[in-house]
Amino acid sequence: MKLIIDETRCKGCNLCTLVCPYRIFQEGTAPNRRGIVVPTLDRPERCTNCRLQKLYGRVLCGVCQMICPDQAIRWVEEGPFEPQKVVIED
Amino acid sequence: MQGNTACAEGALAAGCRFYGGYPITPSTEIAEHMARKMPKIGGVFAQMEDELASIASVIGASWTGARAMTATSGPGFSLMMENIGYAVMTETPCVIVDVQRGGPSTGQPTRAAQGDMMQCRFGSHGDMSIIAVSPASVQEMYELTAKAFNLADRYRVPTFVMADEIIGHMRERIAVPDSVEVVPRRPLEKGTLPFAPGEDNVPGFPAFGHGYGVHVTGLTHDDRGYPSSTDPRVHERLVRRLVGKVEGANREIADYEVTNPDAEVVFISYGAPSRSVAQAIRDLDDERVGHLRLKVVWPFPDFALAAFKNARVFLVPELNLGQMVREAARHTAVPVVPISEIGGELHTPRRLITMAEGYL
Amino acid sequence: MNFQDWLRADRLPHIYCTGCGNGTVINCTLNAVNQMGWTPEETVFVSGIGCSSRAPGYIITDSLHTTHGRAIPFATGVKLARPDLHVVVFTGDGDLAAIGGNHFIHGCRRNIDLTVICMNNYIYGMTGGQGSPCTPLGAYSTTTPYGCDEAPFDLASLAVAAGANYVSRWTSYHVQELTRAVKAGLETPGFSLIEAVVQCPTGYGRRNKLREAQDMIAWMRDHAVLLKKWRRMDEEGVPHDPATFPVGEFVRRNLPAMGVPK
Amino acid sequence: MKHEIRFSGFGGQGIILAAVILGRAAAIHDGKYAVQTQVYGPEARGGASMSAVIIDDDPILYPEVTAPDIYVIMSQEGFLKYGRTAPESAVMLVDSELVQDRPACRYHEIPSTYEAKSTLKKVIVANIVMLGALVATTGVVSEAAIEKAVLDSVPKGTEDLNLRALKLGFDLGRRSMKDETA
Numbered sequence: 001m002k003l004i005i006d007e008t009r010c011k012g013c014n015l016c017t018l019v020c021p022y023r024i025f026q027e028g029t030a031p032n033r034r035g036i037v038v039p040t041l042d043r044p045e046r047c048t049n050c051r052l053q054k055l056y057g058r059v060l061c062g063v064c065q066m067i068c069p070d071q072a073i074r075w076v077e078e079g080p081f082e083p084q085k086v087v088i089e090d
Numbered sequence: 091m092q093g094n095t096a097c098a099e100g101a102l103a104a105g106c107r108f109y110g111g112y113p114i115t116p117s118t119e120i121a122e123h124m125a126r127k128m129p130k131i132g133g134v135f136a137q138m139e140d141e142l143a144s145i146a147s148v149i150g151a152s153w154t155g156a157r158a159m160t161a162t163s164g165p166g167f168s169l170m171m172e173n174i175g176y177a178v179m180t181e182t183p184c185v186i187v188d189v190q191r192g193g194p195s196t197g198q199p200t201r202a203a204q205g206d207m208m209q210c211r212f213g214s215h216g217d218m219s220i221i222a223v224s225p226a227s228v229q230e231m232y233e234l235t236a237k238a239f240n241l242a243d244r245y246r247v248p249t250f251v252m253a254d255e256i257i258g259h260m261r262e263r264i265a266v267p268d269s270v271e272v273v274p275r276r277p278l279e280k281g282t283l284p285f286a287p288g289e290d291n292v293p294g295f296p297a298f299g300h301g302y303g304v305h306v307t308g309l310t311h312d313d314r315g316y317p318s319s320t321d322p323r324v325h326e327r328l329v330r331r332l333v334g335k336v337e338g339a340n341r342e343i344a345d346y347e348v349t350n351p352d353a354e355v356v357f358i359s360y361g362a363p364s365r366s367v368a369q370a371i372r373d374l375d376d377e378r379v380g381h382l383r384l385k386v387v388w389p390f391p392d393f394a395l396a397a398f399k400n401a402r403v404f405l406v407p408e409l410n411l412g413q414m415v416r417e418a419a420r421h422t423a424v425p426v427v428p429i430s431e432i433g434g435e436l437h438t439p440r441r442l443i444t445m446a447e448g449y450l
Numbered sequence: 451m452n453f454q455d456w457l458r459a460d461r462l463p464h465i466y467c468t469g470c471g472n473g474t475v476i477n478c479t480l481n482a483v484n485q486m487g488w489t490p491e492e493t494v495f496v497s498g499i500g501c502s503s504r505a506p507g508y509i510i511t512d513s514l515h516t517t518h519g520r521a522i523p524f525a526t527g528v529k530l531a532r533p534d535l536h537v538v539v540f541t542g543d544g545d546l547a548a549i550g551g552n553h554f555i556h557g558c559r560r561n562i563d564l565t566v567i568c569m570n571n572y573i574y575g576m577t578g579g580q581g582s583p584c585t586p587l588g589a590y591s592t593t594t595p596y597g598c599d600e601a602p603f604d605l606a607s608l609a610v611a612a613g614a615n616y617v618s619r620w621t622s623y624h625v626q627e628l629t630r631a632v633k634a635g636l637e638t639p640g641f642s643l644i645e646a647v648v649q650c651p652t653g654y655g656r657r658n659k660l661r662e663a664q665d666m667i668a669w670m671r672d673h674a675v676l677l678k679k680w681r682r683m684d685e686e687g688v689p690h691d692p693a694t695f696p697v698g699e700f701v702r703r704n705l706p707a708m709g710v711p712k
Numbered sequence: 713m714k715h716e717i718r719f720s721g722f723g724g725q726g727i728i729l730a731a732v733i734l735g736r737a738a739a740i741h742d743g744k745y746a747v748q749t750q751v752y753g754p755e756a757r758g759g760a761s762m763s764a765v766i767i768d769d770d771p772i773l774y775p776e777v778t779a780p781d782i783y784v785i786m787s788q789e790g791f792l793k794y795g796r797t798a799p800e801s802a803v804m805l806v807d808s809e810l811v812q813d814r815p816a817c818r819y820h821e822i823p824s825t826y827e828a829k830s831t832l833k834k835v836i837v838a839n840i841v842m843l844g845a846l847v848a849t850t851g852v853v854s855e856a857a858i859e860k861a862v863l864d865s866v867p868k869g870t871e872d873l874n875l876r877a878l879k880l881g882f883d884l885g886r887r888s889m890k891d892e893t894a
Contacts, residue, residue: 011469150525
């Protein structure tokens with residue numbers, strides 16, 4: 001699975017950057033066509049949901065999606081499936 | 091039977107299954123009767139915390155598809171005005187009974203008046219149109235209340251029963267029919283936009299709980315029901331349709347009685363003063379004196395005035411300082427004269443005869 | 451079904467300002483509704499007027515966006531006429547506690563089977579940030595330019611006193627707890643109030659040194675005190691910092707209720 | 713001489729305030745007549761907002777802008793809603809960073825948001841930068857008048873920042889005039 005930010009909905013409040021335990025969301029720098037600075041993803045494959053949601057059959061963290069006031073964060077299927085290299089930080 | 095009881099019975103016969111109200115003289119007997127009857131027939135009686143809540147609960151219940159009503163009087167009627175506008179904007183069928191009493195303010199709680207005729211028509215803010223009936227007997231309290239539900243459902247508009255303390259508290263023998271005509275709401279055809287004009291400018295009704303997924307808002311909305319509150323064209327189109335669906339059906343909605351159509355002096359009346367006029371006409375026994383009695387007062391049947399080809403004057407007895415008289419005067423070149431009676435007493439036939447004789 | 455499937459995708463993005471907490475509360479509510487296994491056909495959302503009350507317009511169910519303060523009586527009519535429908539009310543602090551205050555306490559007293567979610571942002575957002583009955587003492591708004599000098603309502607305690615069967619308070623920072631609380635409210639027969647303290651960076655934060663949504667979220671995180679701890683402090687006579695407020699479940703009980711489907 | 717100026721952008725950019733300041737400069741400090749009107753939706757942030765000013769030497773009777781000769785456009789959505797139909801005789805100032813399209817009429821690209829952010833470190837004064845550029849390129853009001861009007865209108869303690877924003881706008885405006893003639 002893959003984490004995405006829907007640019008047509010995001011208003012650039014950056015609450016996701018505050019709550020993600022892995023700090024995957026980083027404040028963006030350049031405005032998009034709507035004039036909104038959308039956060040960027042830093043190594044999103046570190047997201048637990050992306051890695052393990054299928055395995056456990058339920059949403060495991062999802063705080064970014066829940067707190068996003070603009071319903072702009074969700075996970076989409078990746079296809080075809082490719083093994084992800086995960087860097088474990090200490 | 092008492093007028094207020096007849097009103098409640100007429101509503102029940104028409105299939106009213108939700109009553110939301112707040113006690114106020116002189117309408118309270120309607121609520122009391124509903125409180126006794128509703129639980130026995132599987133309906134809902136809700137005594138709300140005030141009139142704002144009463145009309146709100148009625149509108150909410152109506153959106154589940156139920157026939158719903160409330161009853162009140164002057165001060166309570168004033169409190170309902172905002173949500174009446176909401177019902178107009180959202181095209182919510184509902185019946186509001188106003189047993190009119192003397193005002194302004196607390197005024198004369200136990201005496202009759204017809205001072206709310208303009209308020210029911212124009213009381214809420216913005217441009218709108220509504221339907222109002224005015225019973226002149228206990229029998230009509232029953233019949234016109236039942237009819238009000240059909241009108242409300244047919245045109246998806248709040249419909250008023252503009253009674254008064256005299257008719258509400260009067261007791262008369264009435265003939266209760268075995269059944270009353272019930273014309274149910276036309277449901278929205280699936281796949282149709284919920285606020286698209288539909289036939290006769292009246293959209294089908296998408297009752298809650300049937301999978302329509304309709305969004306109902308008092309904001310100016312498009313055919314989907316979505317707010318669109320800054321576009322002048324959307325607003326104009328919507329409000330013109332809301333007004334037009336009622337005004338355009340004036341002839342279809344109209345309900346009135348004509349006595350002596352060739353008369354030269356013609357009384358126009360509605361509600362309780364109609365009784366004084368009828369008595370005066372009988373006592374006068376003169377074909378030169380006629381009577382136009384309105385059972386539906388809004389929309390005003392302007393074309394009915396033209397039926398009196400020989401009319402030299404219209405006399406309008408009302409229990410106010412002149413409300414419907416203005417409406418009549420707008421539609422005819424013939425002089426229109428108010429005959430006002432305030433304080434709670436009905437016009438005496440003697441007074442009306444003297445007035446009529448003065449013009450003969 | 452995912453909770454985002456309950457949204458009217460054709461109406462997004464919604465009109466809320468950048469960083470507005472209302473969107474978060476919608477997520478938590480829809481998540482809880484979704485977890486209940488209800489279908490959109492049997493669920494109705496009702497609201498009054500204000501920013502929070504725009505929420506039902508973004509949800510695919512039948513919904514009533516009504517007049518200012520009157521959401522609860524409208525919802526009462528829906529619920530009494532069709533007790534089998536699940537009726538959820540979105541409201542705000544101005545809508546619920548000021549103009550709708552009477553309906554609020556009578557809804558609690560009747561214990562009518564509604565779940566009321568109040569997005570308390572401490573001000574009137576839609577009209578541009580005026581003081582509300584929930585504006586904290588000393589806080590600035592366009593109508594309290596010298597600091598609010600009226601004491602605010604404690605909505606949760608008010609609902610408990612008035613007879614509601616379920617009452618809790620969380621904030622838009624506490625997304626998991628808020629979701630669980632809404633679900634508990636949906637499960638409890640009778641009147642449920644879930645007070646969700648939300649950030650309004652535009653109308654409130656800007657005038658109270660919390661300009662960014664992140665600042666407000668951090669403020670809520672740092673000033674919300676768990677109810678258990680709050681009560682223990684009461685027992686021990688430890689004074690509360692006036693800027694803090696308790697969060698948690700205030701009551702869950704089973705008093706006689708109205709409009710519960712048989 | 714009559715001018716009709718239309719401002720458009722998204723809610724929160726200070727589109728309405730910019731128009732108010734321009735009108736104040738004309739009516740109070742330049743001794744002309746001015747009327748300011750506005751159109752906005754329910755949202756306080758985002759959404760296309762529009763405000764307009766008419767400036768005239770004679771009293772203004774009809775208050776609405778019908779055929780603007782000057783446009784100030786600060787968002788792409790605002791351009792699509794209010795700027796796209798500008799006639800060829802008009803002149804338009806666009807925020808070069810936030811507006812992607814360009815009109816058929818004469819226009820000046822003013823990087824007001826970018827400059828407010830990078831030079832002044834306060835994106836909130838982008839509208840004042842734009843006002844400065846507007847005055848420098850069109851001369852609808854005098855520079856002295858707009859300076860006084862800005863000082864009248866901004867919160868206490870921000871006068872210096874806003875004056876710097878205005879001056880930056882004058883420079884950006886002049887530079888864009890030079891580019892045009894070159």
